[in-house]
Amino acid sequence: MRNARWRCLLLLLVLCAGAWVRASSACTHIASVAEVVKRLQERYDATIGFRADFVQAVKSATLGQEVASWGIVFFKKPGRMRWEFHEPEQLVVADGTFFWLYQPKEKQVIRMPFQQAFRSNVPVSFLTGVGRLDQDFLPSLRGTTDRTYSVRLTPKRDAEATGLLDLEVDAETFDILQATTTDPLGNTTQVRFTNIDRHTLPDDALFRFAVPAGVDVIEAAPAS
Numbered sequence: 001m002r003n004a005r006w007r008c009l010l011l012l013l014v015l016c017a018g019a020w021v022r023a024s025s026a027c028t029h030i031a032s033v034a035e036v037v038k039r040l041q042e043r044y045d046a047t048i049g050f051r052a053d054f055v056q057a058v059k060s061a062t063l064g065q066e067v068a069s070w071g072i073v074f075f076k077k078p079g080r081m082r083w084e085f086h087e088p089e090q091l092v093v094a095d096g097t098f099f100w101l102y103q104p105k106e107k108q109v110i111r112m113p114f115q116q117a118f119r120s121n122v123p124v125s126f127l128t129g130v131g132r133l134d135q136d137f138l139p140s141l142r143g144t145t146d147r148t149y150s151v152r153l154t155p156k157r158d159a160e161a162t163g164l165l166d167l168e169v170d171a172e173t174f175d176i177l178q179a180t181t182t183d184p185l186g187n188t189t190q191v192r193f194t195n196i197d198r199h200t201l202p203d204d205a206l207f208r209f210a211v212p213a214g215v216d217v218i219e220a221a222p223a224s
Contacts, residue, residue: 033141036149037133039174040167044131049076052196054083061186073193079114080207093209100209109211112220137165147171 051074059066071085079096091102099117101110133139137153144150153165168178180190211217 033139033151034134036141036151036169037139040151040169040176041133043174044133047075047077047198049074049201050196050198051075051200051202052193054194055192057188057190059188059190061188074202074206076202076204076207080204082202082206091209093207095207095209098209102209102212102215107214108216108218109209110218110220116220142166144171148177 051072053070054073055068055070057066057068069085069087071083071087073084074080074082079094081092081094083092085091089104091100091104093100093102094114094117097114099112099114103109133153136157137155140152140154142150142152148171149167149169151167151169153167155163163181163183166180166182167176169175170177175196176193178190178192180188182188
């Protein structure tokens with residue numbers, strides 16, 4: 001379902017936003033998942049905004065098909081995001097009040113209240129800057145190498161709405177190299193980020209959406 005796909009995508013962004021900072025100290029391998037989560041939380045708390053390139057892969061558990069897409073994403077606290085998909089062409093904007101999904105080929109934009117865009121309150125709390133990994137998730141360390149940690153975050157509440165989140169974390173820099181959500185049906189949404197720029201904050205104008213002429217606005221039904 002399209003709405004479920006976007007919720008997974010937004011969840012990946014808001015939970016990973018703060019981990020893209022290079023550590024100032026040399027690599028020290030950490031055995032404790034609590035320490036890994038602490039480092040990730042510190043990165044999130046320090047993040048105000050960023051711009052990055054992304055590649056997304058969505059795989060259906062029942063059909064076995066994978067759909068790939070790519071583009072540019074902008075994020076800025078509190079509650080603002082912009083995903084520019086170049087293939088296929090579409091635009092996702094959250095301005096803190098509304099969530100917009102614009103599909104130029106269909107000449108339509110789907111609009112819904114910001115809070116309604118998520119079935120769980122967890123993504124909302126992270127978008128507004130108050131989310132806590134240790135309070136909202138049960139973390140487990142599923143594997144380590146000399147270069148990475150594999151961390152699984154299982155929601156303490158609303159598990160069916162949020163899904164499982166698996167992170168591949170760089171052991172030296174604490175960059176998140178890859179993030180994957182898995183919904184209760186086994187469908188996965190995987191996102192990889194590159195060319196991350198946290199030094200130049202995105203302009204506020206990027207998070208304002210103006211409906212183009214000739215485009216139909218569809219008010220989304222409440223999430224079930």
